[in-house]
Amino acid sequence: MKKTNIYLFLLLVLGTLGTLSSCSKDDEEIPGGNPVINLAEVGLENSKTAVAGSDLHLEGDIVAESLIAKIEVEIHQEGDGEYKIEKAWTEGKYIGVRNTTLHEHLDIPADAPAGEYHLHLTVTDQLGNTATAESALTIESADLPVAYQLLFTESAGYAHGNHFHDLADKDGAETVTVSFDAQGSAILGGHLHLDPHGIYKVELKQLDDAGNEVQGKYIESEAVARFHKAFLIGGEFILNSTTEDESGAIFQPRETKYGDGTDVTGASGTGTTGTIFYFTVGHANEGEKDVTYVLRKFASAETKATVTREQWNLADYATRFAGEDVIKLSFEIHAEEGHDH
Structure with a gap:
């Protein structure tokens, strides 16, 4: 009888130990710890x-x-x-x-x-x-001197392939400004909210130490403008011309006059520079984009005519088109339904 009790006791102890061991193992599998x-x-x-x-x-x-x-x-x-x-x-x-x-x-x-x-x-x-x-x-401080600005104003028109049609000012459209310091870093408005379906007229301003606008120097004549072209780099944009439903991005330089009053010429817009441009994100590109507006001065006056409307977002633009970047302005675009600034 005593042996039976001892055996029962040992079985109970072993069972208890097994249960504790199992619980311990389960505890190790339960998620926990600090975030x-x-x-x-x-x-x-x-x-x-x-x-x-x-x-x-x-x-x-x-x-x-x-x-x-x-x-x-x-x-x-x-x-x-x-x-x-x-x-x-x-x-x-x-x-x-x-x-x-x-x-x-x-x-x-x-x-x-x-x-x-x-x-x-x-x-x-x-x-x-x-x-x-x-x-x-x-x-x-908000009193940092502003060296550059990009002014975004929503416009009327519609996208087609790699360009826009029927561009026109939009009544009551608000202008949103992104301001940059001399190094091209955004100091005000650097996180820009845009309607992905919106078409925006964008104007470059460059300010000297006295606050005077001097961006006209890049397009003061056709001879000067032939050396300059704008790009919008980054963001991995899906281009509108590659979509079937006109849902992609378009960047279209759109000056119509040089500083001396003569008309901008050039097949398919190759004569334009991009101190003024029209831009749409397109709903295929909704979300956040880190981008840089670049104004490049080419080493040769012959280069500009070879830059097509499809090449505004090339990651390797600097190696394809020899020259130097005279302006680089970095900011963010957040394209989301219901946001227009």
């Missing part, structure tokens, strides 16, 4: 800079096995400054999911003091676990 943050961009092209009165591009990948409950951003001055910017998300597309890409443009108030700041991005999951990613940030 993981990969903070990819702070500022345009991860410049870690923003301009007072504009916005800050912020992007990062977040993984939280226990699901995201809250995302918080805090930006505070370094040193003795007390200025602080805070933003939090507790509902919406980022909340209640396991992984997401945070893509936001945080407003930087116009009264934010210029100087050095520190950014904290904190994620809390539904179990209360947290993780924080940090970055340095410089906020620049």
Whole structure:
């Protein structure tokens, strides 16, 4: 009888140990731990800079096995400054999911003091676990001198192949301006919202130290203009001419007069330069595009006539068309239904 009890006891102990071992194994398979943050961009092209009165591009990948409950951003001055910017998300597309890409443009108030700041991005999951990613940030004064501008005004017309028809001014259309410093970095309006179906007249402005417009020097005569041509690089655009439903992008330089008053000539628009151009993103290209407007000066006056309307977005334009870039302006285009600026 005693032996029977001992055997039963041993079986009970072994069974219990087996159960504990199984539970332990199950526990190891249950997702847990703190969220993981990969903070990819702070500022345009991860410049870690923003301009007072504009916005800050912020992007990062977040993984939280226990699901995201809250995302918080805090930006505070370094040193003795007390200025602080805070933003939090507790509902919406980022909340209640396991992984997401945070893509936001945080407003930087116009009264934010210029100087050095520190950014904290904190994620809390539904179990209360947290993780924080940090970055340095410089906020620049809105009083930075503007060296270049691109002015976007929606126009009437329609797309066909690689060009537009019936272009005309649109009554009541608002002009949206992207301003750049002397290095070609966007300092105001650098994250541009456009209607993907919209056709925009875009005008280049170049300003000297006194604020005078000087972009006319590139097209002051046909002889001068023959050396210059604009490109819009980046974005991996699907070109309109390659689509069956006219849903792609078109970039069409469109000056009609040189500075001396003579008419712009050239078959298929090869005489145009691109200090004025018309542009549509097309719904095939919806989403965000990092682009650079380039005005190139060719080494030979014969080159311009060889640049076709299909070649405005070539990644290898610099090797195909010998010369130098006299202007390079980098900014973002976000093309989304319901947005026009």
